[in-house]
Amino acid sequence: MSTSLLLALSYEQPTSGERLAKEYGCTRAAIAKRINALRDAGVLIDAIAREGYRYGYPYCWWQDMLMQREMAVVAPRLAWHILPSVDSTNHWMREHLKSSATGLMHLAVSDFQRAGQGRRGRQWLSWPGRQMTVTMGLVSSSSPVAWVGVAIAVGVCIAQILNAQGWPVSLKWPNDLWLGGAKLGGILIEMDAMAEGPSHLIIGFGINEHVLSGERESLAREVAALSDAKQPYDRHVLLGQIAASLSTMLESFAETGLAPWHAAWRRFDVLHGCEVNFERNGQWRSGIAQGIDAQGALQIRQGDELVSCHSGEVSVCAI
Structure with a gap:
């Protein structure tokens, strides 16, 4: 599936198939085929008769320039990676950490995650461009025991940022973000302990940004999304704030443990x-x-x- 068309389309006004064909040096039929592939992947694209193609949602795809701006505050302690398409950001991070230096944090995002997993191996649905699908990773010199309870601190960090931005998010033990009595997102912590050497900490989290009514009806549980609050936000800015908070927490957690996070957890404990x-x-x-x-x-x-x-x-x- 080609994602090269993503930045050529707009939510505000249609872009004609003829213009796209000229821009990409192909036929209109080839453009239509690419559009259909994006639709099959879950991208909301409307075809307007005699006008062209237009997004059915105001997408803001992850972009290098915008990510670089927002991640500057956490550089050089964190290296970030935009993955065009991936089976799972957690799986990608697991492989990536095998060649990472100890102590360096990594962050990976993708708008197209095909096989994400939640707790207990459950399928994690990811709607392209309408969910923050993020994994942070760290090669730690500390043993896995030092990271017991880190999922609690991760949840608190994310909840604090979202509440500060106007979303009254709470936390449902052990790893769910809740908004308005429904699941907004989830957290998956994985630890790979090496037989000899450092341990690899992998922190995956997903936050729903926009969920269609039909998608809600097809799910077994109620879900929430950031767009439910109908307040504007920049996903690059929001991710930068979350990454900064998590980076600061990770730098000290192996030494302090969970104790500093107990009071904050009580505030959000649903x-x-x-x-x-x-x-x-x-x-x-x-x-x-x-x-x-x-x-x-x-x-x-x-x-x-x-x-x-x-x-x-x-x-x-x-x-």
Whole structure:
């Protein structure tokens, strides 16, 4: 699939097939074929009779020049990469870190992710250009134990930035971003521990920017998007702010651990005090969510007992 047409199309006004054919040195039929391939990939493109092609959404594709401007604040401690198309930004990062220097952070984004995964290997749907699909990676000299609970800190960093920009985002343990009672995005942390040498920390997150009504109806759960708030924003600026916050956190987390992030988590914890169902050891139970412990495990009160639940062994849903 060719993505070269992406910057040639506009949301404001149609671009004729004749003009595109002349610009790209091909036939109008070839242009139509490329347009159809983009549509098949999920890009919203309208065909206006006798006028041409126009986007059905005001896309702002990831661009080198804009990314360079916003990432200047975190350079040189973070190297960024725009991937035209990728199966998974997390998978790409895993391979990339094999040749990275220790201590250098990396950030990868893509508007076209074909096979993203969420927690427990679930499929992660990515709508081209309508979702922030981001992975940060770090080769750390610290052992994996030093990074226990980092998903909590990642969630807090992202929630703080989004709240500061006007989105009242909360956090649903262990890794969901919530807006207006629906899932706005998710976080996936992966750690590759080397038998000898450093460990590789991989932080993937996705944030919905715009979801069509038909797409919402096809999903098993309610979802939210940044566009629901109907406030303007620049995705390059927003990502730059999130990257700066995460970079600062990652520089100190292996030394400080989760302790500095407990109070902030309580501010955003959507489950605290709620009755929840949770699955543990193949059995469903219920209790009252009571925040997190020192390692970031969810604490649930069952009568006089306080149970600590770790993300690898439970699924939680509010009753």
